Amino acid sequence: MATTHPTPDPTPVSDTRWLVRALVARVQLYVFLALVAAFFALPMAWLVLSPFDSQPSLVAGLSHPTLGNFQDMFRNPAVITSLLNSVLLALGTMLVVVAAAALAAYALSRARVPGRNIILYVLLLFSSVVTGSAAMVPIFLLAYDLHLINTITGVILVLAGGLLPAAIFILKDFMDSTPASYEESARVFGAGPFQILRDIVVPLVRPGLAVIAVWTIVTVWGSFLTPFILLRDPTLTPASVQIYSFYSAGGTANLRLISTFGLLYTIPVVVMYLVVQNRYGFRFYGGLKR
Amino acid sequence: MPPGTPGGTVSAAGLSRRWALGFLTPAMLLIGVFLAFPAVWTLYLGLTNFRLLGPQALHTKFIGAGNYQQALTGGDFLHSLYITVIYVLLSAVIGQCVLGFALAWVFRSWRGPLRRVLESLIIVAWIVPGSVVAFLWLAYLQGNIGPLTETGTLNTILGGIGVNWWLQWPMLSIVVFNIWRGTAFSMLLFGAAIQAIPPSYIETARVAGASSWQLLRDIVIPRSRGHILTNLLLISLWTFNDFTPYLLTGGGPGNQTQFLPVYIYQQAFDQGALGYGAAISTLVLLINLVIALAYMQILKERR
Amino acid sequence: MASITVSHLTKVFPNGVRALQDVDLEIRDGEFFALLGPSGCGKTTLLRTLAGLEVPAAGQVRIGDRDVTRLPPGARRVAMVFQDYALYPHMDVVDNIAYPLKIQRVARVERRQRAAETGANLGLQGMMDRRPAQLSGGQQQRVALARAVASHPQVFLFDEPLSNLDARLRMEARTFLKRLHAEVRTTTVYVTHDQAEALALADRMAVMEGGRIRQVGSPVDVFHRPANLFVASFIGGTPMNLLDAVVEADGVRVGADLLPLPPSARGLVAVGDRVVLGARPEYAELHHQPVAGGLSARIAIIEHLGTAYLVDLESPAGPLQVVVPEDEPPTAGVAVWVTAHAARSLLYRRDTGELIGTGAPAARPAAAVPAAGADGSE
Numbered sequence: 001m002a003t004t005h006p007t008p009d010p011t012p013v014s015d016t017r018w019l020v021r022a023l024v025a026r027v028q029l030y031v032f033l034a035l036v037a038a039f040f041a042l043p044m045a046w047l048v049l050s051p052f053d054s055q056p057s058l059v060a061g062l063s064h065p066t067l068g069n070f071q072d073m074f075r076n077p078a079v080i081t082s083l084l085n086s087v088l089l090a091l092g093t094m095l096v097v098v099a100a101a102a103l104a105a106y107a108l109s110r111a112r113v114p115g116r117n118i119i120l121y122v123l124l125l126f127s128s129v130v131t132g133s134a135a136m137v138p139i140f141l142l143a144y145d146l147h148l149i150n151t152i153t154g155v156i157l158v159l160a161g162g163l164l165p166a167a168i169f170i171l172k173d174f175m176d177s178t179p180a181s182y183e184e185s186a187r188v189f190g191a192g193p194f195q196i197l198r199d200i201v202v203p204l205v206r207p208g209l210a211v212i213a214v215w216t217i218v219t220v221w222g223s224f225l226t227p228f229i230l231l232r233d234p235t236l237t238p239a240s241v242q243i244y245s246f247y248s249a250g251g252t253a254n255l256r257l258i259s260t261f262g263l264l265y266t267i268p269v270v271v272m273y274l275v276v277q278n279r280y281g282f283r284f285y286g287g288l289k290r
Numbered sequence: 291m292p293p294g295t296p297g298g299t300v301s302a303a304g305l306s307r308r309w310a311l312g313f314l315t316p317a318m319l320l321i322g323v324f325l326a327f328p329a330v331w332t333l334y335l336g337l338t339n340f341r342l343l344g345p346q347a348l349h350t351k352f353i354g355a356g357n358y359q360q361a362l363t364g365g366d367f368l369h370s371l372y373i374t375v376i377y378v379l380l381s382a383v384i385g386q387c388v389l390g391f392a393l394a395w396v397f398r399s400w401r402g403p404l405r406r407v408l409e410s411l412i413i414v415a416w417i418v419p420g421s422v423v424a425f426l427w428l429a430y431l432q433g434n435i436g437p438l439t440e441t442g443t444l445n446t447i448l449g450g451i452g453v454n455w456w457l458q459w460p461m462l463s464i465v466v467f468n469i470w471r472g473t474a475f476s477m478l479l480f481g482a483a484i485q486a487i488p489p490s491y492i493e494t495a496r497v498a499g500a501s502s503w504q505l506l507r508d509i510v511i512p513r514s515r516g517h518i519l520t521n522l523l524l525i526s527l528w529t530f531n532d533f534t535p536y537l538l539t540g541g542g543p544g545n546q547t548q549f550l551p552v553y554i555y556q557q558a559f560d561q562g563a564l565g566y567g568a569a570i571s572t573l574v575l576l577i578n579l580v581i582a583l584a585y586m587q588i589l590k591e592r593r
Numbered sequence: 594m595a596s597i598t599v600s601h602l603t604k605v606f607p608n609g610v611r612a613l614q615d616v617d618l619e620i621r622d623g624e625f626f627a628l629l630g631p632s633g634c635g636k637t638t639l640l641r642t643l644a645g646l647e648v649p650a651a652g653q654v655r656i657g658d659r660d661v662t663r664l665p666p667g668a669r670r671v672a673m674v675f676q677d678y679a680l681y682p683h684m685d686v687v688d689n690i691a692y693p694l695k696i697q698r699v700a701r702v703e704r705r706q707r708a709a710e711t712g713a714n715l716g717l718q719g720m721m722d723r724r725p726a727q728l729s730g731g732q733q734q735r736v737a738l739a740r741a742v743a744s745h746p747q748v749f750l751f752d753e754p755l756s757n758l759d760a761r762l763r764m765e766a767r768t769f770l771k772r773l774h775a776e777v778r779t780t781t782v783y784v785t786h787d788q789a790e791a792l793a794l795a796d797r798m799a800v801m802e803g804g805r806i807r808q809v810g811s812p813v814d815v816f817h818r819p820a821n822l823f824v825a826s827f828i829g830g831t832p833m834n835l836l837d838a839v840v841e842a843d844g845v846r847v848g849a850d851l852l853p854l855p856p857s858a859r860g861l862v863a864v865g866d867r868v869v870l871g872a873r874p875e876y877a878e879l880h881h882q883p884v885a886g887g888l889s890a891r892i893a894i895i896e897h898l899g900t901a902y903l904v905d906l907e908s909p910a911g912p913l914q915v916v917v918p919e920d921e922p923p924t925a926g927v928a929v930w931v932t933a934h935a936a937r938s939l940l941y942r943r944d945t946g947e948l949i950g951t952g953a954p955a956a957r958p959a960a961a962v963p964a965a966g967a968d969g970s971e
Contacts, residue, residue, distance in 0.1 A: 015659060018664055036412075037408055040408075040415050041411055042430065043423075043470065044411075044414070044418070044426060045443065047418075058429040058443070059443050099316070101317060103313040104316070104317035106313055107311070107314045112307070126329070128527050128578075133533050133550070133554060133555075133574070134531060135328045135571065136554065136558070136571070137335065137554070137558045138331040138335060139324070139328045141331070141335070142323075142328055157324055161321050161323065164317050168317060193313075218417060222417075222419035240421045241421070244537060258425060262422040266419060273414070277410070490675035493646055493666075496666045497644050497671060498744055499666075499693070500667060500696045501667070509681060512683045
């Protein structure tokens with residue numbers, strides 16, 4: 001082996017240079033973070049401040065603090081109706097998706113269905129390629145022919161169809177990592193597949209079901225295009241479309257209404273995020289959120 | 291195998307093929323009817339001159355490649371395609387990806403409350419419903435050209451600059467908007483990818499004197515290639531098909547921000563030309579498919 | 594000069610754990626220094642603080658004559674080898690070894706050549722083009738070593754580098770490391786939880802527990818004169834026998850028996866002092882007849898060690914062990930008497946756990962009994 005001699009010590013000057021470099025890097029970092037914080041926070045400032053301002057302008061600020069806007073908002077029938085519609089859509093779709101996805105994921109996870117992996121990946125590819133915009137024409141026509149235009153049911157079914165592939169994919173993952181021994185012992189006791197699913201599997205994959213449920217609700221809550229296309233009746237429109245009509249109609253926009261309605265409409269989703277964040281930590285395992 | 295089980299092969303958990311197919315039915319039915327069928331139907335519709343109202347509704351003619359011809363030679367479609375690609379490249383491929391990665395890198399070993407607050411800000415920008423966000427940005431970038439238009443927050447902060455961003459710089463505005471909107475996803479995905487790198491890899495390099503740039507170039511990015519590509523694929527497709535620009539600019543001014551989703555909507559529903567709209571939709575579907583396959587190919591090669 | 598000086602080093606983790614508590618240490622230039630202790634004792638934290646991967650809450654680290662406490666890792670000119678080697682799977686062997694040189698902006702051709710040379714010196718010739726995944730565990734370890742050597746550091750830092758190897762390979766790698774150090778003579782700090790490894794490799798070592806250093810010394814010092822009960826029980830292939838005892842006028846009483854006072858404690862204890870007598874199983878003898886100064890016991894279990902027997906005994910003073918040469922096979926259940934080689938026995942204070950005396954016989958007063966010969970001349 002050849003001997004190796006460490007190169008001679010650097011002079012003390014370069015040590016200070018290291019410290020200076022570290023300091024400069026720190027400062028750069030803080031500047032960057034400050035800019036990022038401002039970039040992300042500023043546009044939302046309006047939403048947080050204007051609902052509490054009796055004379056809001058387009059600029060975010062609190063010129064005349066008040067809580068009266070909320071009262072006025074609730075006097076607007078369209079607001080309540082549309083929010084209820086949003087709830088209806090979200091919960092309805094959630095139920096359909098969770099039920100159908102649980103069944104399908106269980107089947108794909110436990111049974112030797114031929115070509116199941118291919119089915120899954122094709123479906124997944126499909127659902128990201130065939131997103132609302134590209135299929136809006138035939139969906140419209142399909143709903144028209146099935147007499148589902150202008151019905152909440154129609155919207156629920158269409159949305160569910162779009163969300164199912166991803167939901168099945170995620171749930172199947174959960175189920176794969178749950179050992180089959182519980183189910184096997186139940187089988188030996190004579191339980192049928194439905195019983196096993198209901199009494200054993202579902203309780204075990206509850207976290208996965210919760211994830212799917214939350215994700216579906218949040219996605220449907222904010223979904224715009226499908227209800228926009230499929231619903232003509234103003235008493236059926238959900239909040240996402242309603243608020244758009246408030247600010248896209250001609251004339252001066254009612255900023256008090258828009259800001260208050262917008263805030264109220266936004267809060268459930270943000271609350272859900274915070275709850276999920278605290279209980280599960282919002283980390284990724286496969287990464288599908290729209 | 292337990293006796294008396296009809297339906298053939300039974301898997302370990304006792305789910306016979308019959309039961310399995312039965313369980314699959316509801317989901318497959320929904321997907322088939324509301325996802326697969328429309329995609330296929332688009333193909334057929336694109337070959338007709340179908341309209342919802344008027345003579346064509348009653349006597350739909352099969353015009354073969356007529357719609358496609360119109361699309362590819364007319365100029366509108368190609369313009370829309372062109373600006374959509376630019377939009378995706380600038381806001382997603384460059385914007386969201388780079389910013390998301392930068393943030394994931396900066397946050398990687400940070401635990402404190404400050405990080406959680408910042409992270410939450412970024413994620414909230416992503417989950418606030420689209421129609422609300424659209425208005426927020428309309429208000430934010432509002433300028434005061436002329437005596438009647440109000441000024442938005444940004445211009446006020448910048449000290450009374452009277453630029454009406456949406457009118458004068460629509461493409462820039464919408465690109466910045468989309469970066470703001472979607473960075474959270476990239477940040478979270480890359481965060482997971484960076485966490486997956488064993489700490490000793492990075493620490494060995496740091497002890498050898500590597501700067502952050504060298505770390506990124508030599509270790510982090512090569513190890514994250516798969517994640518980067520997956521991320522790019524997803525955000526490209528999402529941005530490509532995003533309908534929010536309709537809420538922001540309606541395609542305007544003129545057709546400066548008339549991205550493909552907006553174009554399809556306007557052709558099919560405002561103009562009523564459903565057949566033509568279907569043809570464009572098919573083209574968009576095909577382009578999506580090409581993008582997805584291209585990414586997968588690159589992914590396979592890089593392995 | 595690449596000595597290392599650590600003064601008053603304290604490290605507290607965000608969850609409140611005090612990983613290092615006011616640690617002082619001197620490591621000499623060119624020394625192979627081991628940090629030994631059970632998991633959680635702070636040895637890895639100390640190593641990482643030397644590397645700059647942890648920032649101390651208080652205290653100072655000097656390498657050579659530079660205060661490096663606030664310097665980032667890259668500025669300290671140290672090289673670290675991790676337990677999992679951290680070989681980059683997307684680079685081949687020569688690029689892995691050359692990586693530190695790449696950081697130092699050495700030109701490509703030159704650094705690959707130097708890497709190839711270093712690799713060849715460590716027996717890696719012919720594997721330069723391979724990926725780490727294609728190498729055996731022992732080869733991977735040598736690549737990690739080569740990478741550390743190639744960077745010409747002032748100090749090598751090793752974090753349990755042999756733990757991932759199986760037993761046979763570990764012995765070979767151990768000898769390899771010792772030879773490498775003899776050649777290269779770079780100051781090395783080596784963390785391990787395996788005391789046999791530390792004793793075999795180190796010039797000097799520190800035994801740590803609970804964030805503190807419990808003893809610093811050469812392997813011989815630590816083995817023969819553990820400074821406290823913790824070190825005494827930690828060091829040694831077979832644990833040292835530690836028996837409660839009370840000092841009496843002419844010896845120490847262990848249980849019902851009177852044993853001779855170890856010469857190293859002479860003059861340093863008073864009658865009635867509560868102590869602990871320490872004697873290694875290897876330095877004890879079994880007698881089948883009663884013996885003066887012996888401890889009565891009964892053989893419980895016999896373990897065959899190959900060239901000897903490890904005998905577990907029950908006595909009124911507690912359980913103890915004796916190693917017996919193979920030509921005297923013991924029988925279970927038999928009553929015996931155990932004597933410990935007095936000169937190699939040690940006495941500890943029961944309350945503090947500290948060693949009484951230096952472990953060597955006190956500086957001889959003029960008329961002292963001549964030392965049994967073995968102490969101090971190992």
